[in-house]
Amino acid sequence: MNETTASDALTVMVVEDEPKLGQLLVDYLRVAGYQTEWIADGEAVVPRVREAEPALILLDIMLPGLDGLSICRELRAFSSVPIVMVTARVEEVDRLLGLDIGADDYICKPFSPREVIARVKAILRRVRRGDALPAEPALVIDEVRCEARFQSQLLDLTQAEFRLLKTLASAPGRVFSRDQLLDQLYDDYRVVTDRTVDSHIKNLRRKLEHICSDCEAIRSVYGVGYKLVVQTSDGRP
Structure with a gap:
């Protein structure tokens, strides 16, 4: 688990068991000004969110211990934290399109880390606007x-x-x-x-x-x- 030290930045939790991809996302998020918390074991996610809820979670579907879909459903039982699902399987897209599992968005691998950062920024911006203003048709x-x-x-x-x-x-x-x-x-x-x-x-x-x-x-x-x-x-x- 890796974490930045800037106390005033929003924290994005990266749930990814591939070390190279996890480190890449962490590096890009830090450059973008976010704190990061990286978890590789699915079983550790829900307890950690209960302990310290992040601003957003990037959640891979295929994980050891507990898969991302199950994690998302468990989190939605007690938290509204924004969740972006990450999948490498095109066949999962149909299940994610309706986002009936409670996720806010999804990204298909392979993806550009810059695209991920853009998605994170957009979602967090919408969340902040939603706290202050009613949604208007775009x-x-x-x-x-x-x-x-x-x-x-x-x-x-x-x-x-x-x-x-x-x-x-x-x-x-x-x-x-x-x-x-x-x-x-x-x-x-x-x-x-x-x-x-x-x-x-x-x-x-x-x-x-x-x-x-x-x-x-x-x-x-x-x-x-x-x-x-x-x-x-x-x-x-």
Whole structure:
């Protein structure tokens, strides 16, 4: 177990039994200004959280002693600490999509440590805002005017980008495959490839990040597709 000494920083608990990956996450979190606590044995997590609850937990699914899903369920019996599940198995994605186990988010391996840090910052920022302010819709889709507003700002979208965003916003949190998104792009049956979707998603992200650089509104799910993760005008997260 490793810990920083800065007493005024938020603590992120890393629950990971792979030494190299655990140390990598700890190093990046420390550089980002967080205290860290690293636990490799699943059985030790719940007692430690009862003793000293961290600001957030990065929780691997495959662990010795007690698996991450079981740990998450046990923690939710007494704690609302933000939990980000980490999985290397694509088949776990369906179980995590609904986050019915009580997790706040999930990340698929392999991942960039910088992406993890961005997720941690975004979640902790939302938690702090949630303590002080009621949640407001981040994304509003106006199908009549073919307009979309993100954090009250009008997005300058092409017709294809609007259709993609409307499709993603129809079921926030659901993963849409490239083929499913491709079916919504054009109505003139032109021949396009699934890379066309990637190009439009890249442009959409750029426009959303121009308004909120720390908001990861559209998330890639490795080997599956894309999903929307912001709150929409009907209150769905």
